[in-house]
Amino acid sequence: MSGGNSSRKSLEMDSFHRRFSAWTPFSNMPLNRQLFQERVALISHWFDLWTNKQRQEFLVTIFLRCTKSQLRFVQDWFSEKKQVARVDFSTVLPRFISLYIFSFLNPKDLCAAAQVSWPWRFLTEQDSLPGNLNSKLVVKDSDFSAGTAIFQEFAKMTNTKVKILFVPCRSNISGSHSYPSLSKKNWHGVHKKDDSSSCTLQPHFILISSRVPAYELVVDSVQAGVLSVVYEHSGTTLDGLLHLTERALAGRKARSVGIFSEGDSREINLLQGYKIGIKNLLRPEVRDFWEKLGSHVATEEEGGHVDLFVPLGASEAGVEALAQLTRLTGTLFTAPAGIATGSYQHVLSEWLGPPGDRAPPLVYFSEPKLQSWAHWAEVLEDTLKSVRKELGYLSEELHKHIIARADKPLEFLSDFLLKKSKKSQYCEGNALPTQGDPKGTLGLFRKKRNVIPDDSQETKSSLSAHEVHTERLAVLERQLQRGSGEQRSAVARELLRSERKYVRLLAAVRDAYAAPLSAALAANRAILSAANIQIIFADILRILNLNRQLLDNLGERLQEWGPAHCVGDIFMKFGSQLNIYTNFFNNYPVVLRTIEKCRERTPAFRAFLQGCDKTIATSMLSLPELLLCPSRRFEEYVSLLYALRLHTPAEHAGRGVLTAAIDQIKDYKAYLDQIKENVHMKEQLSHIQRLIRGCPTLSEVNRHLIRVQNVVQLRCPDEEICFSSRLYEQVCDLTLFLFNDALLISSRGTSHIPFERTSKTTYQFTASVALHRLLIEDIPDSKYVKNAFILQGPKHEWICATEAEDDKFLWLSALQIAVRSSMDK
16 A cells, blocks of 8 residues: 555656646756757747747747846846947037037036036036027037937927927038938938828838839939939848948838849849849848848838839749738738830739738839839830949049938928918828829829728727738739739730730841841842851841731730631740740840941941831831840740730640640749859950950959949058057059959059049959968957958968948958858858
8 A cells, every 4th residue: 555655656656747847857867958059959949930020029938037137137248249339429419419418407406417528518518508408409500410310309309399499500612502412211201290200200211222114213213302323233141231221221110111123023133142032032131031021010000011112913933922021020022913015114003911001112203203214114224224334433522412412402492382371281191292183193003992991080090010020911812813814814815915016126137237138148239248247137037926926826826816726836835846935035235246347347337227126117216236135035935824814714724735744944044143143254354354454354253243343442550459449541443343253452543534524444453362371350440440451361361441330341241251252052
């Protein structure tokens, strides 16, 4: 009996230990450690799969269960990892803000504050301090730019109403005033009334890629009051893009964030090396970028959303990527869903997602300007390329002068006049009104869009964030399901219309150029020899015959188009004959060189081209421009076929053949893209080699340029003292060319021309270092040097400094990633 009791007690004790030890063995420490590591790995795996909000809830739950000693350990760990600066606010903030803070103290407290330190005593003894008791400050424009953002945050925290008097400083020019070169993030909302403070703290924000054709005109189309940042597509990292976003928002949440970049219906070409689609969306660095970007957007309850100006809503992969991003970040992602071939017309088409008061393009841009850009983007880009080369490094300086002297004062004036006339109430935020009826303007963007049923305010307020999130995803699905048959027919008609236009351009080559030259040759009045005519026109005429067959097949199919029809079999037959295109692209450089040689050496051919180029018969295009059409058509094929499959039911008999045709055309487009990239990289390397005197041969397989950075080379006379006390002197100007496998360093010289504003820049080769042999060392900022770093090679080192803090961050971020990539290879 006693044995039974002892065994029962033993079992109870084992059960007790197992229950309170979570089945963790106490006596076997190696097993205990192993089990602990397995559970940590399991929780870490779960943590990686959670959304940002779920991670935050988990952390709150864990912290609530921690003891004081454990919380103190976390605090010490954060203090060690990220140092917290403890400085006197009066030495950091602009003086007028410090004076405003001290204005809340009574005379007794002012006397006590004067005994804290010399800076506090100096501030408390200012004559202007007693006059600030009514919360009225006189601010100079030199202080305004640096302090506005901080001032607004302080006013929000103290819940006070402060009147700012803007007093411009006089310049050296008699009778004139100079205004501060305020960035949009600083001047936004300065003259806002009290009831619109929420709009001030939550502006619209858009990122514009430098890869977008004629991006200067896109920037010019941005509405007043919308924050915009142009980022370099090449050489910028995901961390650098987040850094630019944080600097522009200055701690505020954005009502919406737009990303205007290149891309197609499957992926967004965000940065060089980052074509983001459904396949790589969950990569750790990509996922972390979108989660952090979503944290800068207003909550769903406040109507926050992210707008991608890439037609992701026109393919299954793109729609899935949008839904995945929405689930991942808890923020609604929208994108164009319409298909319009040619230039960037998709930006002005229908958008996928619940409609708001205005379509996304009208939130950020002036409609007439954006329409003009979309129509002429590719043509203007050809001109702007040469303009950028001529301006060179002067473009940034010219931009600063233009902005400082013209743009910002006009925006201040327009915003002030709009508020005075009380005509800006129908605009959202600071958006300028467009010409014509606002409702009629919105009709262009709101065709066939499904509107969420209007619920009562009580019902909307009672919805949780998860319910709102689920409802918006359901709206996306309903938008795709409704009218799929009509959309499918519309895509098929667009396919036929664009093919007819493409064949017409190819026929212009035959009718305006090939046929007259062949006729002149047959009549013994030869302008070109038979061999040259064969080289220039043989391949393009074969392409014309192939696409005429494709056009005829599409026309016959569309005449009897119905829900059961598809075009997959037509494109499968077309894809089996793409060797004709391959011959054209292989001979394309020879064709262009032949045209150039014949123009230079044959006056009759030069006169013939002058009479034929840019006429109505050639759609105002030249012969080289017409020969560009085949290389651009395949992107349109892929986009249109993806859109057709998006609206083709899964049980459709022709869906499988359509998918096979898409894969075939997409593979050929990838081959074509690789040819384009190789030509572009070769031309880029040749240009740099011609630019730099004494430059070694740069042509290497798979070498490409990542980023170019202008810096100042420094020298430290005494390197024995600590970094914070070192003095530096400037030695010369350098330009750093970062490639994917090496860093090229050149000295930069500037020569000015008498009576001219422009200058000439020359580059002299200094050294080159393989990236896997390069060491990077940061130099902390001190009162003697800013934005400095050290580049150390096997034989030499260079102490460099950038002009701006952002330049240093972006440069070192790109350089470190390039070094790691080269070491991995």
